[in-house]
Amino acid sequence: MTISDKRTDIKEGIKDAFPIAIGYIPIAIAFGILAKTNQVSLMDTFLFSLMIFAGASQFAALNLIALKVAALEIILATAIMNFRHFLMSATLSTKIKNPKKGIIPLVAFGITDETFSVTAMKDGKISMLYALIVNTTAHISWVSGSIVGYLAGSILPETVQNSMGIALYSMFIAILVPSMKKSFKVIIISLSAGAIHSILNVSKLIPQGWTLIISIILASLLGVIVFSKDDGGANI
Amino acid sequence: MSSYFPLILGIAIVTYIPRLIPFTLVSKKSMNPTLKKFLTYVPYATLGALIIPDAFTFIPNNPLAAWGGVITAFLLSWLKGNIVLSVLASVGATFLLLQYL
DSSP: OOHHHHHHHHHHHHHHHHHHHHHHHHHHHHHHHHHHHTTOOHHHHHHIIIIIOOHHHHHHHHHHHHTTOOHHHHHHHHHHHTTHHHHHHHHHHTTBSSOOTTTHHHHHHTOOHHHHHHHHTSSSOBOHHHHHHHHHHHHHHHHHHHHHHHHHOOOSOHHHHHHHTTHHHHHHHHHHHHHHHHOHHHHHHHHHHHHHHHHHHHHOOSOHHHHHHHHHHHHHHHHHHHTOSOOOTTOO | OOOOHHHHHHHHHHHHHHHHHHHHHHTTSOOOHHHHHHHHHHHHHHHHHHHTTHHHHSSTTOHHHHHHHHHHHHHHHHHTOOHHHHHHHHHHHHHHHHHHO
16 A cells, blocks of 8 residues: 555545544533443543443443443443444455454454444445544544543533434435435335334334344345345445 | 443453454455345445434434434435535534524
């Protein structure tokens, strides 16, 4: 990789992660505030966001701490919440060109719903550096938002916080829509995933932590079955 | 204040394992074509399930504001295809709706 390739990757990575940062900051601030309310120390709040970097798990952990649930039970509960990362990690590994063994553990650490959406949907293959920059930018915004929330409290008025809360959803939409325009398959697969997710949420057939991963698996399987005839392979 | 370090470490480990293991396993071998196809569809399914239904319901006391934001993001990304623009405009639209609705 030449120096100018590296520069492009770094620039692109920061640019693509910018919407994630907008979306993460209000959520991270809320995490910092809730941590302080639960008498978690500033250092522990920092370590939560630095070492775990998974919003749903961190909020769940705080709730369970407040309920005085045993540590082992909290760990098991959060383990289940992150099974979907298995799928994302497997998918991403096929997307990276020339994966370097030594860097895989670093890139893998930063996989979240949001960084995965950005990196997996990037056109063509991506470099490890690009993925690393996207993940790290997101991680920095997550950690600093948590600290700001802890120290400064609710600096954002509720209206601002709620309206910033749509940033991640609109990012997902903006990433998905161009592919929907190009491919009927994408429309079918993504809408059926949404439909399955809605049905599972409303029907409460399965515990909440499982609905997302089950929806992703079922909709992707549906795609494999329905579009079994075309042998486009990796082409969507 | 007690230190939650052991708890944090435990959660960090169980969160890291699913992120790491498939990455190290899959990248080596050539993959079964059906599995490959399945994995190709995962990002689209993930996005669909992340957006629906939560994007429409995440502001429980003002669902119309969320709808406004979603529609703004959808229209702009359909017409322009610029992610940052779509995100900023949809945050702005949601803010205005929350303010005046």
